[in-house]
Amino acid sequence: MTLQEDRPAETVRAIDPSALQTARLTLRPPCFEDARAVAALVNDIRIAQNTTLIPYPYGLSDAHEWLRAINGNARDATYLITLHGGDVIGACGVTVRANGKAELGYWIGTQYWRQGYATEAARAAIDHAFTELGWDELQSGARISNPASRRVLEKCGFQWSGVGLYRIRSIASSAPFDRFRLERGIWSSLKDWGKAEHAM
Ligand SMILES: CC(C)(COP(=O)(O)OP(=O)(O)OC[C@H]1O[C@@H](n2cnc3c(N)ncnc32)[C@H](O)[C@@H]1OP(=O)(O)O)[C@@H](O)C(=O)NCCC(=O)NCCS
Numbered sequence: 001m002t003l004q005e006d007r008p009a010e011t012v013r014a015i016d017p018s019a020l021q022t023a024r025l026t027l028r029p030p031c032f033e034d035a036r037a038v039a040a041l042v043n044d045i046r047i048a049q050n051t052t053l054i055p056y057p058y059g060l061s062d063a064h065e066w067l068r069a070i071n072g073n074a075r076d077a078t079y080l081i082t083l084h085g086g087d088v089i090g091a092c093g094v095t096v097r098a099n100g101k102a103e104l105g106y107w108i109g110t111q112y113w114r115q116g117y118a119t120e121a122a123r124a125a126i127d128h129a130f131t132e133l134g135w136d137e138l139q140s141g142a143r144i145s146n147p148a149s150r151r152v153l154e155k156c157g158f159q160w161s162g163v164g165l166y167r168i169r170s171i172a173s174s175a176p177f178d179r180f181r182l183e184r185g186i187w188s189s190l191k192d193w194g195k196a197e198h199a200m
Contacts, residue, residue, distance in 0.1 A: 027079035041109035048170035
């Protein structure tokens with residue numbers, strides 16, 4: 001998936017075969033024209049303080065920088081999450097870390113929280129990672145003070161694997177994160193996602 005700067009957003013949406021569909025959402029590759037919508041959603045300390053790399057305040061130039069940098073690795077797959085009407089509500093995807101492992105990450109604009117969107121999007125990205133991208137294991141993490149993210153991971157079948165200390169750019173400080181792992185075998189046995197929900 002590559003950033004398609006030279007094509008209008010509507011064109012990309014209409015023809016891109018790599019978009020993922022869920023019941024309520026479309027996950028599509030970002031394009032340069034998304035910068036304004038991304039900046040408007042991300043410029044909130046409640047998002048920045050729960051992620052490692054997002055600055056705060058977050059302006060248009062930060063969005064441009066992010067859009068230029070993402071999906072640089074052939075096995076990265078970061079998507080913008082949109083409602084079927086086209087509104088951008090967040091981002092979700094898998095990136096390859098320096099240690100060669102795949103990390104699931106996501107954020108949702110605060111006005112869209114607690115409607116199940118992160119879980120719905122994460123499940124689509126996870127399915128894509130295990131099927132199309134061929135990963136056998138995914139990792140993720142949630143700041144210890146972030147029960148919503150931990151709950152999303154649990155609802156997707158992730159299992160706790162330890163604790164780590166991570167630098168958080170927006171607060172210029174480190175904070176402990178719970179680390180989680182999802183193995184192919186677990187994903188496969190929960191593939192009917194209803195089972196993951198009921199197991200929790
Ligand atoms: C974490 C985040 C993506 C969740 O998005 P969301 O769309 O609201 O998530 P969902 O609605 O799919 O699920 C949230 C779950 O957490 C629960 N939850 C939310 N706030 C909670 C809280 N304060 N305490 C306990 N549970 C909470 C919800 O009830 C829901 O669980 P349920 O379905 O069992 O009721 C969103 O809060 C966010 O973007 N946070 C900032 C960025 C971030 O943390 N990203 C992840 C970094 S690893």
